[in-house]
Amino acid sequence: MMLVWLIGIPLLGGVLAWAAARVHPRASQVLSIAALGIDLCLALWLRGSHVQALTQSGAWIAQVQWPWIPRMGISVHLAMDGLSLLLVVLTLFLGIMSVAVSSSDVRDRPGFFHLNVLWSISAMIAVFMALDLFLFYVAWELMLVPMYFIIALWGSENRIRAAVKFFVFTQASSLFLLIAILGLYFVHGNATGNYSFDYAALLHTALSHRAGVWLMLGFFLAFAVKLGVFPFHGWLPDAYGEAPLAGSILLAGVMAKTGAYGLIRFCLPLFPQASNSFSLAAMILGAAAIVYGALMALGQTDLKRLIAYTSVSHMGFVLLGIYVWGQLSLQGVVLQMISHGITAGALFMIAAGLEKRIGTRDITRYGGLWHVTPRLGGITLVFALALMGLPGLGTFVGEVLILLDTFRLSIPLAVIPIAGTVFAVVYSLWMVQRIFMGESAPRPHIADCRGRELLSLGIMAALIVWLGVYPKPFLDTSAPAVTELRQSAPEARPVITSPRELLARGLP
Amino acid sequence: MNLENLMLLSPFIAVALASIAVMLAATLWKTRFPALLITVVGLGAGLASTGALVGRAPAAVTPLLLINGYSLYFSGLVLACSLGVALLSMGYFARREQGPVQFCLFLLLSTLGAMVIASSSHFASLLLGLELQGAGLYPLAAYARFTPASIEAGIKYLVPSTVASAFLVFGMALVYADSGVMDFGSIAAIGRAPAMSLLMTVGLLMILSGAAFKLALVPFHLWTPDVYQGAPAPATAFVATVSKAAVVGLLMRFFAPFTDHGSNAVAASLWALAIASMFAGNLLALRQENIKRIIAYSSIAHMGYVLVAFLCGTALGIVSATYYVTAYAITALCALAVVSLLSHAKETESLADIRGLALRRPLVAFLFAVAMMSLAGIPFTVGFIGKFYVLSAGVQSRVWPLTFSLAVSSAIGLYYYLRVVIVMYRHPAPASEKDAGPSAMAGMSRPLSAAGMIALGTAGVLLVCFGVYPGPLFDFIAWMVGS
Numbered sequence: 001m002m003l004v005w006l007i008g009i010p011l012l013g014g015v016l017a018w019a020a021a022r023v024h025p026r027a028s029q030v031l032s033i034a035a036l037g038i039d040l041c042l043a044l045w046l047r048g049s050h051v052q053a054l055t056q057s058g059a060w061i062a063q064v065q066w067p068w069i070p071r072m073g074i075s076v077h078l079a080m081d082g083l084s085l086l087l088v089v090l091t092l093f094l095g096i097m098s099v100a101v102s103s104s105d106v107r108d109r110p111g112f113f114h115l116n117v118l119w120s121i122s123a124m125i126a127v128f129m130a131l132d133l134f135l136f137y138v139a140w141e142l143m144l145v146p147m148y149f150i151i152a153l154w155g156s157e158n159r160i161r162a163a164v165k166f167f168v169f170t171q172a173s174s175l176f177l178l179i180a181i182l183g184l185y186f187v188h189g190n191a192t193g194n195y196s197f198d199y200a201a202l203l204h205t206a207l208s209h210r211a212g213v214w215l216m217l218g219f220f221l222a223f224a225v226k227l228g229v230f231p232f233h234g235w236l237p238d239a240y241g242e243a244p245l246a247g248s249i250l251l252a253g254v255m256a257k258t259g260a261y262g263l264i265r266f267c268l269p270l271f272p273q274a275s276n277s278f279s280l281a282a283m284i285l286g287a288a289a290i291v292y293g294a295l296m297a298l299g300q301t302d303l304k305r306l307i308a309y310t311s312v313s314h315m316g317f318v319l320l321g322i323y324v325w326g327q328l329s330l331q332g333v334v335l336q337m338i339s340h341g342i343t344a345g346a347l348f349m350i351a352a353g354l355e356k357r358i359g360t361r362d363i364t365r366y367g368g369l370w371h372v373t374p375r376l377g378g379i380t381l382v383f384a385l386a387l388m389g390l391p392g393l394g395t396f397v398g399e400v401l402i403l404l405d406t407f408r409l410s411i412p413l414a415v416i417p418i419a420g421t422v423f424a425v426v427y428s429l430w431m432v433q434r435i436f437m438g439e440s441a442p443r444p445h446i447a448d449c450r451g452r453e454l455l456s457l458g459i460m461a462a463l464i465v466w467l468g469v470y471p472k473p474f475l476d477t478s479a480p481a482v483t484e485l486r487q488s489a490p491e492a493r494p495v496i497t498s499p500r501e502l503l504a505r506g507l508p
Numbered sequence: 509m510n511l512e513n514l515m516l517l518s519p520f521i522a523v524a525l526a527s528i529a530v531m532l533a534a535t536l537w538k539t540r541f542p543a544l545l546i547t548v549v550g551l552g553a554g555l556a557s558t559g560a561l562v563g564r565a566p567a568a569v570t571p572l573l574l575i576n577g578y579s580l581y582f583s584g585l586v587l588a589c590s591l592g593v594a595l596l597s598m599g600y601f602a603r604r605e606q607g608p609v610q611f612c613l614f615l616l617l618s619t620l621g622a623m624v625i626a627s628s629s630h631f632a633s634l635l636l637g638l639e640l641q642g643a644g645l646y647p648l649a650a651y652a653r654f655t656p657a658s659i660e661a662g663i664k665y666l667v668p669s670t671v672a673s674a675f676l677v678f679g680m681a682l683v684y685a686d687s688g689v690m691d692f693g694s695i696a697a698i699g700r701a702p703a704m705s706l707l708m709t710v711g712l713l714m715i716l717s718g719a720a721f722k723l724a725l726v727p728f729h730l731w732t733p734d735v736y737q738g739a740p741a742p743a744t745a746f747v748a749t750v751s752k753a754a755v756v757g758l759l760m761r762f763f764a765p766f767t768d769h770g771s772n773a774v775a776a777s778l779w780a781l782a783i784a785s786m787f788a789g790n791l792l793a794l795r796q797e798n799i800k801r802i803i804a805y806s807s808i809a810h811m812g813y814v815l816v817a818f819l820c821g822t823a824l825g826i827v828s829a830t831y832y833v834t835a836y837a838i839t840a841l842c843a844l845a846v847v848s849l850l851s852h853a854k855e856t857e858s859l860a861d862i863r864g865l866a867l868r869r870p871l872v873a874f875l876f877a878v879a880m881m882s883l884a885g886i887p888f889t890v891g892f893i894g895k896f897y898v899l900s901a902g903v904q905s906r907v908w909p910l911t912f913s914l915a916v917s918s919a920i921g922l923y924y925y926l927r928v929v930i931v932m933y934r935h936p937a938p939a940s941e942k943d944a945g946p947s948a949m950a951g952m953s954r955p956l957s958a959a960g961m962i963a964l965g966t967a968g969v970l971l972v973c974f975g976v977y978p979g980p981l982f983d984f985i986a987w988m989v990g991s
Contacts, residue, residue, distance in 0.1 A: 164927070
């Protein structure tokens with residue numbers, strides 16, 4: 001039942017926040033934060049009260065199942081393991097942050113804004129917990145609608161174009177996901193007579209190689225578009241760039257992770273053999289995305305688009321780590337997702353703060369801000385260092401874990417990303433240099449960050465340091481889930497021993 | 509003709525009596541209310557008597573009509589949509605000089621025709637039904653006779669429709685010349701035979717083109733946008749729901765035997781029609797600025813989706829197609845109810861007219877947005893469930909070209925549905941623009957008709973209910989259509 005509350009509280013909170021806006025705009029914000037806060041406490045309580053379950057491998061922390069459309073074998077099946085838990089906590093944390101920092105900018109219809117933010121959070125939580133593929137698809141689609149409104153109504157100049165592009169790209173890929181889900185459903189049903197959309201039933205479905213590859217591609221396409229994997233990232237810079245602050249934080253911080261989550265939870269375990277034969281291509285895509293995102297980030301002058309391209313680069317690591325399918329690499333992926341969520345969220349907050357102060361997102365028109373806003377400069381530097389993966393910060397741990405496992409699998413695949421991180425050093429430091437160093441253009445007085453802005457950025461900086469210095473609690477939470485996933489699909493792990501063999505194998 | 513047969517015909521009798529009563533009422537009272545009341549009561553009685561017949565064994569009433577679960581379901585659907593249109597017309601004509609009395613009459617006659625189409629089992633009754641339905645529809649489309657657009661709509665529907673009827677009759681003649689039979693049962697037997705004569709094929713294709721015209725499948729769709737745009741909003745709702753549902757019912761009943769093995773010319777043409785309709789409908793809607801034209805083009809695409817399910821040739825396919833038609837009828841009624849409710853002296857039909865609607869009328873805007881989401885196939889709406897069932901049928905039968913065409917074209921379609929939704933939630937255009945003058949603003953603040961709101965509200969509630977919990981409706985359709 002707890003899981004239903006996790007989804008239900010933001011839903012309810014959204015309606016209340018919408019109604020409260022008629023009384024006072026601030027009331028709507030406070031109610032939203034309260035609802036998300038209660039939800040976060042609930043999730044943390046689940047973690048705390050089920051430590052036992054977490055230590056036993058394969059045990060779900062909580063689970064509920066009710067029939068929904070019995071004729072088609074559809075049920076409302078929600079479950080939570082360590083992986084879901086971490087992502088739900090991340091969602092709620094970033095949700096609170098985005099509501100806290102953004103609503104002062106949202107003058108237009110604050111109630112409807114909070115309704116959309118909370119409902120999209122609710123749908124994303126449902127995505128992380130759905131174990132029935134039909135339910136998963138419903139949540140997967142529903143999270144687009146409020147996000148579409150957020151971008152299209154409260155974004156910057158080209159918002160409608162960006163919102164439509166976002167919706168059409170992701171929906172088109174989702175339809176292939178739906179077809180693939182149905183394909184799997186019928187293959188499984190025809191073979192066993194048990195027509196069901198349930199995850200547990202569909203695991204270990206015997207598939208011919210050809211069917212497996214096609215169905216896997218359907219899943220991969222939908223998840224890769226959400227993740228923003230090169231070359232499926234066309235919508236991403238526009239959407240991230242044009243969305244309002246809360247939208248950017250949720251898009252980069254959480255919605256991209258739903259793609260990674262889908263790959264980990266569904267794509268590889270459901271189609272281990274097909275994924276195995278596809279893994280080399282996926283890993284190359286991941287490695288290419290790392291370099292491509294970093295190079296594109298170098299060329300951007302719009303700060304938000306720059307951050308968007310760094311996301312493409314970081315999600316490349318995630319894709320690589322997922323398809324390596326090792327214990328370490330998957331643990332690294334989980335850490336990378338959390339630390340990227342926090343880093344990207346914080347950077348978007350900084351970008352919004354700078355835009356409010358200077359009046360532009362054009363990075364070439366910043367400069368010399370260090371003397372005026374030293375606190376903001378310092379915090380920006382922390383997150384810029386996190387972007388390039390400095391030891392002691394969360395992203396470092398994630399990237400190292402991923403690269404360690406990749407290195408054991410294939411040296412060239414580990415070398416390309418390292419080249420990417422060199423570019424990351426360049427773009428992140430150059431970004432700081434262009435914003436804070438150099439000649440200051442003559443401009444009216446601007447305030448340094450303080451109050452709520454400082455507090456939220458400070459919390460996020462503390463978290464990213466925590467993740468870098470002592471990631472054990474996070475790793476312990478996700479370990480049983482990762483072990484269980486790997487055990488359910490050991491065939492998904494690719495076998496590449498040497499570069500020579502890599503060349504001999506060729507592309508699948 | 510015994511009592512049992514009269515029982516089976518009671519829905520037809522109810523609607524026919526109502527139409528006569530409307531004519532009498534028109535001479536007795538000068539006010540509009542009695543005619544509307546009689547129409548609603550007549551349609552309600554028809555719906556009730558259809559409901560009372562559910563569960564009976566299939567029975568042929570004369571060689572012309574076959575009353576079984578399938579025909580009862582489609583008759584019920586037609587009657588329910590027609591009832592919705594009648595409720596809409598109450599509010600719509602309350603704001604106009606022109607009375608609704610003749611509108612009610614034509615509505616009833618056309619509904620009767622649609623019911624006959626859905627129940628027909630013989631060429632004679634099919635032709636009677638189609639002509640009766642058409643004869644009612646031309647005046648409905650041209651009903652706002654003081655506006656040139658409406659007259660144009662009437663003519664545009666009348667002329668091609670007559671040509672289509674001619675094709676249909678000629679096709680029937682060819683089939684009859686070849687086989688010597690006119691009842692659907694015997695023709696189905698021919699359809700199941702491995703080979704068909706050329707004469708038969710040509711005849712069937714001509715019948716198909718007649719039906720395709722009524723459904724506005726590409727390339728028989730040219731009349732659609734102008735008729736949808738020019739006709740008064742309730743008449744547009746009627747064209748979009750009642751006449752589509754009846755003809756889909758006929759199409760599936762008549763052509764089902766020919767889709768079992770996909771190698772004949774009829775099945776191949778249906779494939780081509782389906783794919784062309786899905787793509788052309790969605791692509792042509794992209795650049796439209798008029799809501800009624802958008803709905804017109806989208807209806808073309810949606811009939812293509814229905815064909816996808818139907819062409820699977822499986823039980824799931826037929827049930828899914830029926831579900832989809834139901835879903836589409838509910839959604840289209842909901843969308844056009846909004847257009848009808850918002851129309852005052854001039855029809856509210858361009859995207860500019862509804863800009864900022866959500867700020868003035870949040871509930872209506874929300875229902876319209878939900879209807880657009882349903883057309884786009886977003887979850888928790890009946891349109892999504894319909895699309896889900898259609899895709900299931902497609903995947904189960906492995907008709908990949910159709911399934912992928914559906915996926916790609918509906919992703920294209922998303923673009924224009926989203927446009928309509930977002931326009932309502934934007935701020936109104938600055939008042940300095942001349943066209944959005946005081947009249948449009950004044951219209952926005954007047955109360956909406958209660959009867960229209962009942963129709964809109966019912967459609968909206970059904971739209972969400974069947975989208976969240978579709979099981980019972982699907983089971984009911986499977987039971988009705990399967991029996």
